[in-house]
Amino acid sequence: xxxxxxxxxxxxxxxxxxxxxxxxxxxxxxxxxxxxxxxxxxxxxxxxxxxxxxxxxxxxxxxxxxxxxxxxxxxxxxxxxxxxxxxxxxxxxxxxxxxxxxxxxxxxxxxxxxxxxxxxxxxxxxxxxxxxxxxxxxxxxxxxxxxxxxxxxxxxxxxxxxxxxxxxxxxxxxxxxxxxxxxxxxxxxxxxxxxxxxxxxxxxxxxxxxxxxxxxxxxxxxxxxxxxxxxxxxxxxxxxxxxxxxxxxxxxxxxxxxxxxxxxxxxxxxxxxxxxxxxxxxxxxxxxxxxxxxxxxxxxxxxxxxx
Numbered sequence: 001x002x003x004x005x006x007x008x009x010x011x012x013x014x015x016x017x018x019x020x021x022x023x024x025x026x027x028x029x030x031x032x033x034x035x036x037x038x039x040x041x042x043x044x045x046x047x048x049x050x051x052x053x054x055x056x057x058x059x060x061x062x063x064x065x066x067x068x069x070x071x072x073x074x075x076x077x078x079x080x081x082x083x084x085x086x087x088x089x090x091x092x093x094x095x096x097x098x099x100x101x102x103x104x105x106x107x108x109x110x111x112x113x114x115x116x117x118x119x120x121x122x123x124x125x126x127x128x129x130x131x132x133x134x135x136x137x138x139x140x141x142x143x144x145x146x147x148x149x150x151x152x153x154x155x156x157x158x159x160x161x162x163x164x165x166x167x168x169x170x171x172x173x174x175x176x177x178x179x180x181x182x183x184x185x186x187x188x189x190x191x192x193x194x195x196x197x198x199x200x201x202x203x204x205x206x207x208x209x210x211x212x213x214x215x216x217x218x219x220x221x222x223x224x225x226x227x228x229x230x231x232x233x234x235x236x237x238x239x240x241x242x243x244x245x246x247x248x249x250x251x252x253x254x255x256x257x258x259x260x261x262x263x264x265x266x267x268x269x270x271x272x273x274x275x276x277x278x279x280x281x282x283x284x285x286x287x288x289x290x291x292x293x294x295x296x297x298x299x300x301x302x303x304x305x306x307x
Contacts, residue, residue, distance in 0.1 A: 022055040031062045032098045045098060063098035067160060070109070072116045074168070077124035085132060086168035087124055091116045091147065097156025105155045112151060116162075119146040132167050139164060 026049070027033045033046030036059045046060065053060055074088035093112055095101045101108050123143050124132070131139060140162050148159040169177070211217045 019055045023052050023058075025051045025053055025060045027051060027062060030064060030066050032065055032095075034061045034063060034098055034102055035059070036061065041099060041103060043099075061102060063095055063101060065095055065098070067092055067094045068109070070113055070116070071165075072113070072120055074166075075117055075120045075124065077121050079124060079127055079129050079132065081128045083129045083173060084170055085124065085129065087120060087132065087164060088166055089116065089120055089143065089162060089164045091159065092161040092163075093151070093157055093159045095156060096152070096158045100154070100156030108155055108157055111155065112147075112157060115150060116147055119143055122146065129169075129173075132164070136164055 025033065025046075027046055029048045031048065033051060035042040035044070035046060035053060037054070037057060051060070070091045070093070072089040072091055074086050076084065076086045078084055091112065095108070105111050120143065123139060123146065127139060143164070144159050144162040147162060151157040151159060211221060
């Protein structure tokens with residue numbers, strides 16, 4: 001009899017330990033506990049720590065409150081300018097109301113994934129290719145608003161961030177965009193080259209005007225160019241003597257003195273006409289013909305003496 005009682009006490013003690021063990025729940029810091037009592041949810045949310053529930057009567061479900069990172073599978077679509085693209089994205093969301101996330105939707109992870117895929121296809125159809133490639137911030141904000149509208153209110157899930165990861169283009173479109181980018185770069189290079197030549201021409205014109213006022217500056221610039229060309233040892237420079245250089249030295253030389261009056265010029269020097277006329281002797285008219293100019297041709301020639 002005593003052995004039967006002892007066995008019964010041991011069994012009851014073991015059953016009590018099992019019941020206590022099943023009634024103890026530990027909730028982590030990043031989790032929230034929802035208690036169902038006989039199938040009815042309790043409005044009191046259990047926070048992090050150790051909690052006791054009634055075995056068999058109560059059931060606790062834990063909800064993760066961390067931000068969940070979910071990749072959206074690549075979706076194919078046609079943009080508004082009729083270009084076929086393939087776009088994938090990533091969604092960041094978290095649970096803000098654990099009761100709604102557990103009660104109102106069966107599997108909120110799968111539900112958010114499906115809403116993100118359909119919203120991504122809708123945004124692709126409403127956008128152009130240039131917006132998908134360049135204006136990512138506006139598309140991310142638009143996609144976040146589209147996904148957050150059906151999830152935050154009914155499901156208690158807030159979309160924190162949506163990012164478009166990659167935009168895959170057809171090979172033909174890639175080649176066309178490469179040619180377009182190459183043509184644009186060539187156009188910019190030609191514009192920059194033409195602008196540089198225009199500015200250089202204005203500078204050269206200003207320098208030419210400045211040098212034209214002083215011929216010495218032009219000659220110095222020419223000599224500098226000669227020095228730069230002569231620096232090449234394998235080149236031969238042939239340059240005639242410029243007339244401007246002779247004029248420059250002529251201006252720098254002192255002016256020659258003019259000979260005085262009555263002084264004969266040296267051989268080879270030109271004599272002024274006025275001085276030459278002054279040296280000629282004056283011829284007087286004959287006395288037998290007063291008032292008549294004397295003409296040598298009127299006299300008869302003298303006979304030559306005979307030997």
